[in-house]
Amino acid sequence: xxxxxxxxFEVVRNAGLCTVCRACERQCSNGVHSYDKERGTxxxxxxxxxxxxxxxxxxxxxxLKIVRSGxxxxxxxxxSAQTMNEIFRQANSGGVLLSSMGNPNDLPVYFDRIxxxxxxxxxxxxxxxxxxxxxxxxxxxxxxxxxxxxxxxLIDNLxxxxxxxxxxxxxxxxxxxxSYNAHEALARAAEELGILYNTGEGGLHKDFYKYGxxxxxxVASGRFGVHEDYLRAAAAIEIKMGxxxxxxxxxxxxxxxxxxxxxxxxxIPQGVDAISPAPHHDIYSIEDLRQLIYSVKEATDYxxxxxxxxxxxxxxxxxxxxxxxxxADIIAIDGFRGGTGxxxxxxxxxxxxxxxxxxxxxxERLRREGIRDAVSIxxxxxxxxxxxxxxxxxxxxxxxYIGTAALLAxxxxxxxxxxxxxxxxxxxxxxxxxxxxxxxxxxxxxxVNLVTAWNHEIQEMMGGMGINSxxxxxxxxxMLRGVGLNETELRxxxxxxxxxSM
Amino acid sequence: xxxxxxxxxxxxxxxxxxRNTADExxxxxxxxxxxxxxxxxxxxxxxxxxxxxNALGAYLNGSTVIxxxxxxxxxxxxxxGGTIVIHGNSGDAxxxxxxxGKIYISGNTGYRAGIxxxxxxxxxxVIVVGGRAGSFLGEYQAGGIIVVLGQNDDGLPIINNFCGxxxxxxxxxxxxxxxxxxxxxxVRAEDVRGDECxxxxxxIDDFCGFFPEFDxxxxxxxxxxxxxxxxxxxxxxxxxxx
Numbered sequence: 001x002x003x004x005x006x007x008x009f010e011v012v013r014n015a016g017l018c019t020v021c022r023a024c025e026r027q028c029s030n031g032v033h034s035y036d037k038e039r040g041t042x043x044x045x046x047x048x049x050x051x052x053x054x055x056x057x058x059x060x061x062x063x064l065k066i067v068r069s070g071x072x073x074x075x076x077x078x079x080s081a082q083t084m085n086e087i088f089r090q091a092n093s094g095g096v097l098l099s100s101m102g103n104p105n106d107l108p109v110y111f112d113r114i115x116x117x118x119x120x121x122x123x124x125x126x127x128x129x130x131x132x133x134x135x136x137x138x139x140x141x142x143x144x145x146x147x148x149x150x151x152x153x154l155i156d157n158l159x160x161x162x163x164x165x166x167x168x169x170x171x172x173x174x175x176x177x178x179s180y181n182a183h184e185a186l187a188r189a190a191e192e193l194g195i196l197y198n199t200g201e202g203g204l205h206k207d208f209y210k211y212g213x214x215x216x217x218x219v220a221s222g223r224f225g226v227h228e229d230y231l232r233a234a235a236a237i238e239i240k241m242g243x244x245x246x247x248x249x250x251x252x253x254x255x256x257x258x259x260x261x262x263x264x265x266x267x268i269p270q271g272v273d274a275i276s277p278a279p280h281h282d283i284y285s286i287e288d289l290r291q292l293i294y295s296v297k298e299a300t301d302y303x304x305x306x307x308x309x310x311x312x313x314x315x316x317x318x319x320x321x322x323x324x325x326x327x328a329d330i331i332a333i334d335g336f337r338g339g340t341g342x343x344x345x346x347x348x349x350x351x352x353x354x355x356x357x358x359x360x361x362x363x364e365r366l367r368r369e370g371i372r373d374a375v376s377i378x379x380x381x382x383x384x385x386x387x388x389x390x391x392x393x394x395x396x397x398x399x400x401y402i403g404t405a406a407l408l409a410x411x412x413x414x415x416x417x418x419x420x421x422x423x424x425x426x427x428x429x430x431x432x433x434x435x436x437x438x439x440x441x442x443x444x445x446x447x448v449n450l451v452t453a454w455n456h457e458i459q460e461m462m463g464g465m466g467i468n469s470x471x472x473x474x475x476x477x478x479m480l481r482g483v484g485l486n487e488t489e490l491r492x493x494x495x496x497x498x499x500x501s502m
Numbered sequence: 503x504x505x506x507x508x509x510x511x512x513x514x515x516x517x518x519x520x521r522n523t524a525d526e527x528x529x530x531x532x533x534x535x536x537x538x539x540x541x542x543x544x545x546x547x548x549x550x551x552x553x554x555x556n557a558l559g560a561y562l563n564g565s566t567v568i569x570x571x572x573x574x575x576x577x578x579x580x581x582x583g584g585t586i587v588i589h590g591n592s593g594d595a596x597x598x599x600x601x602x603g604k605i606y607i608s609g610n611t612g613y614r615a616g617i618x619x620x621x622x623x624x625x626x627x628v629i630v631v632g633g634r635a636g637s638f639l640g641e642y643q644a645g646g647i648i649v650v651l652g653q654n655d656d657g658l659p660i661i662n663n664f665c666g667x668x669x670x671x672x673x674x675x676x677x678x679x680x681x682x683x684x685x686x687x688x689v690r691a692e693d694v695r696g697d698e699c700x701x702x703x704x705x706i707d708d709f710c711g712f713f714p715e716f717d718x719x720x721x722x723x724x725x726x727x728x729x730x731x732x733x734x735x736x737x738x739x740x741x742x743x744x
Binding site (some may be wrong): 086089090092094096097098099155221222223226227228231263267268269272273274275277281282291292294295299300301302344345366412417419420437 | 513514517521537538541542544557560561575576579580582594595598599601614617619621622623625640641642645666668670671696699740741742743744
């Protein structure tokens with residue numbers, strides 16, 4: 001016996017508007033829409049609908065909408081329909097629940113409880129349209145002793161730095177989890193914007209070596225696609241220790257998703273499972289991490305910054321302190337809201353902590369220990385707007401990673417079905433007929449639009465605060481006030497409550 | 503080029519000298535724990551007299567490295583091509599995630615040797631251990647060949663616990679009549695005669711080419727256990743779409 005789980009959505013078609021052009025049928029990889037010959041109309045099987053909105057967007061007469069099905073179980077505040085359905089699914093199959101994208105649950109979003117300051121009367125605001133407003137940041141170690149030659153000139157002994165025109169980068173998403181066209185769009189946008197994108201643990205496609213100076217390559221536990229040329233091609237190398245969506249567990253790309261091209265890029269056989277173990281099997285301590293960092297630095301002649309990415313977890317501040325002493329140039333912290341192509345639901349929804357709290361604690365800890373300059377801090381998971389970027393910088397971040405926001409710019413509608421590999425928007429799929437729906441010429445422009453717009457907004461907000469350089473905003477928590485937060489939360493964030501003056 | 507290392511020579515200086523020389527042949531004398539020797543190296547033959555430190559030949563890309571002494575941990579980490587010959591023992595995680603090239607060890611190897619080694623197209627990594635291997639040999643193995651010859655004289659078994667855990671590709675050959683430890687359900691063991699297995703003979707020929715102290719005929723005229731992933735019993739954690 002399989003318990004029937006009612007459809008979550010209902011496909012509503014306005015018969016007066018529908019011209020039976022069948023575009024919805026052609027566009028839906030889930031097979032929701034079909035043509036009923038006898039009646040001469042379109043019909044829909046809503047049980048297959050994931051609510052990706054592809055048909056809604058594509059319908060030339062706007063005859064479609066997707067609504068909640070309205071089918072309800074008896075009201076129960078303890079047993080939600082979602083919880084009940086999960087039990088039915090597991091009783092039906094015996095399987096581990098698998099989900100995609102970030103934690104969707106109703107947990108506090110601290111960015112939304114933080115408000116930004118503005119100047120009034122004294123220290124007047126600055127108009128970014130009229131005056132220069134610096135958003136360039138350099139990521140890397142800056143804790144060097146100033147040395148001068150015999151003529152008193154500065155000796156450049158600064159370790160390698162990454163230059164970003166705006167404190168935003170595209171976070172790690174592998175080729176395999178997302179499509180070739182999505183990668184091309186990210187790479188080209190990063191180049192045009194003067195920022196960086198990140199290959200994830202999927203290798204670097206040969207076509208994208210030319211974007212090397214805007215590329216971060218990742219070294220993770222499976223070491224897929226990692227070799228000499230790959231390390232040398234990039235502007236920076238990221239050692240992935242953890243991911244916000246699934247802290248403490250590894251990855252598993254099923255053989256079915258390893259197409260010929262993905263196989264070439266990851267340097268693994270086609271059709272064979274690609275398993276990334278949860279730990280790096282040579283890292284059991286900060287000293288071991290240091291060893292991997294220096295092996296990468298040796299392989300690249302100390303010319304590239306090394307990023308260590310960890311998930312935001314309970315003791316992240318102590319971990320970050322260790323990383324800052326391990327030789328890493330940049331620490332990336334990924335919050336529990338971060339997205340993923342696939343993660344066990346229980347891990348995604350129950351493991352990790354909000355990135356705002358993690359960031360505040362890491363920045364505080366590194367400052368207290370006098371090693372904040374030893375590393376730059378990058379945060380992600382989830383940064384949803386320019387306001388989140390501004391707040392993150394004021395909490396102590398040097399820059400932010402955006403992943404989900406970038407995918408939204410490419411057409412993603414957060415249906416959270418990436419693991420099916422049938423993404424109707426051509427993003428989280430390797431099916432050629434679906435991939436070609438994402439036009440990289442358009443996609444990259446949309447990414448450029450998004451980040452350019454955010455950069456304007458960042459400048460506006462900085463100007464309002466009377467700050468004309470992003471460097472002066474970093475860790476400037478006096479610019480932030482909490483609203484509706486308790487004393488513990490305020491203490492952890494290191495900010496006052498709204499209404500309290502300094 | 504000959505480099506006389508000593509305990510005061512920092513690895514970064516030593517490795518810069520190895521990296522920057524135009525000489526194809528490099529000899530390092532008196533090596534004492536310097537890490538990352540020959541990292542990412544190609545087109546060179548590097549002889550190390552002494553004891554190199556961790557991550558010897560990481561990302562090695564075609565060079566030959568000969569160690570007259572013992573090697574430490576993470577030798578040949580993520581190596582892509584080339585040869586590492588160790589006249590002695592090697593430490594833990596030897597050949598971690600290697601994709602190509604060959605590692606020959608005359609003595610024993612530590613824990614987690616050949617962990618997550620993989621093959622790709624014409625790249626088929628090979629690790630040959632003259633003595634015995636520690637626990638977790640070939641864990642997560644995805645491809646390539648691991649051979650353990652069991653010529654250690656300390657009386658300890660040829661492998662230790664958890665050999666082949668998570669193995670999903672490749673082959674492990676163990677020169678023994680009987681497995682001293684259980685292997686996972688997902689790994690199959692079959693008996694092969696050394697001299698009847700062409701692949702094994704050719705690997706042992708290569709091995710003995712580097713280590714003449716081993717008797718090739720004796721090595722091959724023995725029973726081997728051949729471990730491969732059991733395709734009838736794959737790892738399939740069943741997932742349920744949610």
